[in-house]
Amino acid sequence: MHLSNYFLPVLKENPKEAEIISHRLMLRAGMIRQQAAGIYSWLPLGKKVLDKICGIIREEQNRAGALEILMPTIQPANLWYESGRYDDYGKEMLCIQDRQERDMLYGPTNEEMITDIFRSYIRSYRELPLNLYHIQWKFRDEIRPRFGVMRSREFLMKDAYSFDSDYKSACASYNRMFVAYLRIFTRMGLKTIPMRADTGQIGGDLSHEFIVLADTGESMVFCDRKYLKIPVPSANINFFDDATIENIVRQWTKPYAATEGMHNKDGIWAKMTEGDRLSARGIEVGHIFHFSTKYSLPMGALIMGQNGKKHPVSMGSYGIGLSRLVAAVIEASHDDNGIIWPKEIAPFDIGIINIKPGNIHCDNFSQMCYEKLQSAGFDCLLDDCDEQAGSKFATMDLIGLPLQVIVGPRSAMAGEVEIKDRKSGTRKAMSFKDAINHIGGI
Numbered sequence: 001m002h003l004s005n006y007f008l009p010v011l012k013e014n015p016k017e018a019e020i021i022s023h024r025l026m027l028r029a030g031m032i033r034q035q036a037a038g039i040y041s042w043l044p045l046g047k048k049v050l051d052k053i054c055g056i057i058r059e060e061q062n063r064a065g066a067l068e069i070l071m072p073t074i075q076p077a078n079l080w081y082e083s084g085r086y087d088d089y090g091k092e093m094l095c096i097q098d099r100q101e102r103d104m105l106y107g108p109t110n111e112e113m114i115t116d117i118f119r120s121y122i123r124s125y126r127e128l129p130l131n132l133y134h135i136q137w138k139f140r141d142e143i144r145p146r147f148g149v150m151r152s153r154e155f156l157m158k159d160a161y162s163f164d165s166d167y168k169s170a171c172a173s174y175n176r177m178f179v180a181y182l183r184i185f186t187r188m189g190l191k192t193i194p195m196r197a198d199t200g201q202i203g204g205d206l207s208h209e210f211i212v213l214a215d216t217g218e219s220m221v222f223c224d225r226k227y228l229k230i231p232v233p234s235a236n237i238n239f240f241d242d243a244t245i246e247n248i249v250r251q252w253t254k255p256y257a258a259t260e261g262m263h264n265k266d267g268i269w270a271k272m273t274e275g276d277r278l279s280a281r282g283i284e285v286g287h288i289f290h291f292s293t294k295y296s297l298p299m300g301a302l303i304m305g306q307n308g309k310k311h312p313v314s315m316g317s318y319g320i321g322l323s324r325l326v327a328a329v330i331e332a333s334h335d336d337n338g339i340i341w342p343k344e345i346a347p348f349d350i351g352i353i354n355i356k357p358g359n360i361h362c363d364n365f366s367q368m369c370y371e372k373l374q375s376a377g378f379d380c381l382l383d384d385c386d387e388q389a390g391s392k393f394a395t396m397d398l399i400g401l402p403l404q405v406i407v408g409p410r411s412a413m414a415g416e417v418e419i420k421d422r423k424s425g426t427r428k429a430m431s432f433k434d435a436i437n438h439i440g441g442i
C-alpha cells in the first residue's frame with residue numbers, strides 16, 4: 001500500500017476527550033472515529049488490526065474443535081421471555097420494536113439464540129460434544145461508556161457455546177477453551193492471567209476471567225508472580241487428549257490469582273512471600289463460564305442420554321472482547337512515540353519511508369524495495385507522501401509497525417537502506433540485499 005493512496009487520518013495533537021493511552025493513540029493513529037457515545041467506526045488501519053485479531057481467534061477456536069457460525073445482531077424477545085432474562089437483564093439491553101410491534105432487541109449476548117438452534121436439531125448424546133462460536137457485534141447500553149473501545153456500547157465479541165451430555169465431558173470442553181485462550185492471548189503478545197471469577201447464583205467453580213495486567217485496568221487483581229513464567233502450550237498440542245489438557249489447566253490454576261471481588265487477603269495470600277505477591281490493575285479480555293442447565297432447562301434443550309432417558313444438555317459459554325483487545329494490546333505495548341504492535345497483529349509488517357519524494361533515486365529505490373518486499377510476502381506501507389522527514393518518522397513511530405525501512409537520497413544512490421526496529425529503536429544501515437536477508441531472518 002502506498003500512503004498516498006491510503007486513508008490514514010493521523011492527529012498531531014492529543015485529543016482532549018481521551019483519558020487513557022490506548023484511546024489517545026487509537027484516535028491519533030486514525031484507527032477509530034467516535035460516532036456517538038460508545039459507538040465507533042473502524043478506519044482502515046484499525047480494521048486491519050481487528051481482522052488480524054479475528055484471524056488468530058478463528059485459528060485457535062477451530063484448532064480446539066469449535067465450529068464457526070454467524071448469528072444475527074437483532075434477536076426476537078420471545079427467546080428471552082423463555083429463559084426469563086428479558087426482565088432480568090436490565091437497562092443495558094437495547095430493546096426495539098419492529099413495524100409489526102414485535103419486541104426485538106439488539107443482542108448483548110447469545111445464550112438464548114444458540115440454545116434455540118441446538119434444540120431445533122440435536123436430540124442425542126451421540127451428537128455431542130459440540131461447540132459453536134461466532135464473531136459478531138454486541139450492544140450493551142453501558143451506563144458509563146468510556147476509554148474508547150475499551151468500554152464501549154457497541155463492541156465486537158467472539159462468543160462460543162459448548163454442549164455436552166454430562167458434567168465430565170462439559171469440564172473437558174471448558175478445559176479446551178481455557179487452553180485455547182492461553183494460546184490466543186499469547187499469540188497477540190499479551191501476558192494474561194486466568195482468574196477464578198464469581199459464578200453468582202449459579203454456583204460451581206468453573207468460571208475464569210482472563211486478565212491482562214496494565215496500569216489503566218479498571219479492576220485490581222492479586223496473583224502469584226509464578227504466573228509470569230508458566231509456559232503456554234505450542235500449536236501442536238492435542239486438544240482432544242483430555243488428560244493432557246486438564247493437566248495444563250491444573251498448572252494454570254494452581255498458583256493464587258483473584259480479582260478484587262474474589263480476593264481474600266487472609267487466606268493463601270497471607271501465606272505467600274512478599275516477593276511472590278503481585279497486586280496490579282487488570283483488563284478483562286476474556287471470560288469463560290460453565291453454567292450447566294441454566295438455559296437448556298427452561299428452554300427445553302433436551303437430549304437422550306446413554307441410559308435412554310431425556311435430560312437437559314450441559315452448557316458453557318466463552319467470550320472474548322475483540323475490540324477491547326485492540327486497546328488492551330496498546331495499553332501493554334507502547335512508548336512515548338506511539339504504538340508498538342506485536343508482529344502477529346501489526347496492520348502492516350513493514351513501513352518503508354521515502355525521505356525525499358520527488359528525488360528520482362529515492363522514488364525508484366523505495367519503489368523497488370516495496371516491490372521486492374511485497375513479493376517476498378511482506379505486507380508493506382510505503383510512505384511516498386511529500387512531507388518533512390521528521391513528520392514521516394513521527395507518523396511511522398505512532399502507527400507502530402514492527403520494522404521500518406528508511407530510504408534517503410544518499411543511501412538510495414549507494415543501494416543502501418536503514419532498518420529501524422520499532423521496539424528497540426535500533427537503526428542499522430546496510431545494503432538492500434543484506435536487508436532482505438535480515439528481514440527474512442526476523
Ligand code: ATP
Pocket residue numbers: 109140142149150151152153154155157284285286287319320321322323324
Ligand atoms: P465487564 O466486566 O468488563 O463489564 P462483562 O463481564 O460484562 O465485562 P462478558 O459478558 O464476560 O463481559 O463478555 C465477554 C467479553 O466481552 C469480556 O471479557 C470483555 O472482553 C468484552 N466486553 C464486555 N463488555 C464490553 C464493553 N462494554 N466494551 C468492550 N468490550 C466488552
Ligand code: MG
Pocket residue numbers: 209284286287
Ligand atoms: Mg465477564
